[in-house]
Amino acid sequence: MTYIEFLDVYGGRLIDGTIVTIYQFFLATFVAVVAALTFGLMRLARSPVLRAVAVAYIEFFRGTSLLVQLFWIFFVLPLFGITLDKFTAGFLAVGLNMGAYGAELVRGAVLAVPKGQWEAALALNMAPHNRMRRIILPQAFIIMLPPWGNLIIEILKGTALVALIAVADLMFEVRQINITTFLSAEAFGTAIVIYYVIARFFVTPGMRGLERLMNRRIGKV
Amino acid sequence: MEWRWDWVWELAPRFVDATGKTLIAAGGGYTIAIILGLVFVLAQRTPLLPVTLVVREFVELIRSTPLLLQIFFVYYVGPQFGLTLSPWTAGLIAIGVHYGAYLSEVYRGGIESVPKGQWEAAKAINLPIVTTYRRIVIPQALPPAVAGMGNYLVGIFKDTPMLSVIGVAELMHTATAVGAESYRYLEPYTMVGAIFLAVSLPSAFAINVFEKWVRRTLGMTK
Numbered sequence: 001m002t003y004i005e006f007l008d009v010y011g012g013r014l015i016d017g018t019i020v021t022i023y024q025f026f027l028a029t030f031v032a033v034v035a036a037l038t039f040g041l042m043r044l045a046r047s048p049v050l051r052a053v054a055v056a057y058i059e060f061f062r063g064t065s066l067l068v069q070l071f072w073i074f075f076v077l078p079l080f081g082i083t084l085d086k087f088t089a090g091f092l093a094v095g096l097n098m099g100a101y102g103a104e105l106v107r108g109a110v111l112a113v114p115k116g117q118w119e120a121a122l123a124l125n126m127a128p129h130n131r132m133r134r135i136i137l138p139q140a141f142i143i144m145l146p147p148w149g150n151l152i153i154e155i156l157k158g159t160a161l162v163a164l165i166a167v168a169d170l171m172f173e174v175r176q177i178n179i180t181t182f183l184s185a186e187a188f189g190t191a192i193v194i195y196y197v198i199a200r201f202f203v204t205p206g207m208r209g210l211e212r213l214m215n216r217r218i219g220k221v
Numbered sequence: 222m223e224w225r226w227d228w229v230w231e232l233a234p235r236f237v238d239a240t241g242k243t244l245i246a247a248g249g250g251y252t253i254a255i256i257l258g259l260v261f262v263l264a265q266r267t268p269l270l271p272v273t274l275v276v277r278e279f280v281e282l283i284r285s286t287p288l289l290l291q292i293f294f295v296y297y298v299g300p301q302f303g304l305t306l307s308p309w310t311a312g313l314i315a316i317g318v319h320y321g322a323y324l325s326e327v328y329r330g331g332i333e334s335v336p337k338g339q340w341e342a343a344k345a346i347n348l349p350i351v352t353t354y355r356r357i358v359i360p361q362a363l364p365p366a367v368a369g370m371g372n373y374l375v376g377i378f379k380d381t382p383m384l385s386v387i388g389v390a391e392l393m394h395t396a397t398a399v400g401a402e403s404y405r406y407l408e409p410y411t412m413v414g415a416i417f418l419a420v421s422l423p424s425a426f427a428i429n430v431f432e433k434w435v436r437r438t439l440g441m442t443k
Contacts, residue, residue: 059422063417063425064413064421065381065417066379068382068410068413071393072414075410076406076411079222079407156285157288159287160287160289163289171289171290182297184297184298185298188293188294188297195285195286195287196285196286
C-alpha cells in the first residue's frame with residue numbers, strides 16, 4: 001500500500017480524529033484559563049483559607065501525573081456518584097491539570113506588575129476590584145502571554161492522553177488504524193506531522209498575534 | 222464505596238516493586254536526556270548552518286508533539302522495518318529523546334545567559350574552546366540551568382505512567398492490572414496518585430535547596 005493509498009483509505013478518519021482533538025484542545029484551554037485565573041488570584045488573596053485552597057489545588061495537580069488524574073476522574077469519581085462521560089472527563093482533566101501550572105503563571109505575572117502601578121491606583125482611591133480589573137490584570141496579562149504560549153502547546157499535547165479513555169481523537173484513530181493494518185510508520189508518522197502543523201503553524205503564530213494585539217491595545221508597540 | 226485498608230496493605234508489595242520500576246524508568250530516561258540534550262545544544266552551535274537548522278527543527282518537532290504518540294512511534298515503527306525493541310528499550314528511548322529536546326533548551330538558555338564579554342576574554346587570552354566551555358562557560362551557565370533541569374527531572378517522573386501503554390510494568394500499569402483483576406479501581410488509582418505526590422513534592426523541595434547550594438558554591442549568590 002503506497003502512502004497515497006493509505007491517505008485515501010484512512011484520510012477521513014484522520015480528519016475526524018483531528019476535529020475531535022481540536023475540540024478537546026479548545027475546551028481544555030478554556031477550563032485551564034478559568035482555573036488558572038481563579039486559583040492564581042486566590043493564591044494572592046488576603047484570606048488564609050482561600051490561599052490554602054489554591055495551594056492545595058496547585059500542588060495536587062502539579063504533583064501527580066495527568067494520566068493518573070485522568071484515570072482517577074474517569075474511573076474513580078463514578079464510585080462517589082459523579083459520572084462524567086469520557087469526552088467531558090477528558091478535557092476537564094487536561095484543563096484542570098494545566099490550569100494548575102497556569103495559576104502559577106497568573107500569580108507570577110500579577111506580582112511582576114510594577115509596584116508604582118498599585119500605589120498610583122491606591123492614590124487615586126480606586127476600589128480594589130477596579131484596581132485589579134482596570135490596572136493590574138491588563139498589564140499582568142501582557143506579562144504572562146509568552147509563557148502561556150508554551151503552556152498552550154502543552155495543553156494540545158496533553159489532549160492526546162484522552163485517547164486512553166477511548167475519546168475518538170487523533171491519537172485514538174491512529175492507534176486503531178495501527179492495530180488493524182500494522183502500518184505503524186504511516187499512521188503514527190502522519191499523526192506526528194498533524195500535531196506539529198497545528199502547534200507550529202496555528203497555535204504559536206496565533207499566540208504571537210495575540211501578544212502583538214494586546215501590546216497595541218495597551219499602548220506599548 | 223468503602224475504602225479497604227486491608228486490601229491496600231495486601232497490594233503494598235506490588236506497588237513498592239512498581240514504584241522501584243517507575244524510579245528506574247525516570248532515572249534511565251533522564252540519563253539519556255541529559256546526554257542527548259547536550260548533543261542537541263552543541264549541534265546547534267556548530268558553524269554548519271544546515272546542521273543547526275535541522276537540529277533546531279527536530280527539537281521543535283519533538284517538543285510540540287505528544288510524548289504518548291512518540292512512545293507508540295518508537296515501539297511500533299521499529300518492527301515494521303525488522304527492528305524489534307523491548308517495551309523498556311523503546312520507552313526509555315522515547316522519553317529520553319523527548320526530554321533531551323527540553324533539556325537542550327534549558328542548556329541553551331544557560332549558555333546564552335553567559336555575558337558575551339566572558340567569551341571574548343577567553344578568546345583574548347587564547348583559551349582552547351574545550352577549556353573555555355569547561356572552565357568559563359559551564360560554571361556560569363550551570364546555576365540558571367539547574368532549576369530547569371530539576372523541573373524536568375520531576376516532569377520525567379510524572380510522565381513515566383505513559384510507558385504503561387506499551388506494557389512497561391511501572392505504577393500505572395500495575396494499578397490498571399490490579400483494577401482489571403478485581404474490578405476495584407478506587408484503591409489502586411488513589412494509591413498511584415498518593416505515591417506520585419509523596420515522591421514529587423519532596424523532590425521539588427530538594428531541587429530548590431540544591432539550586433541554592435549550587436549558586437552558593439559557585440559564588441553566585443545575589
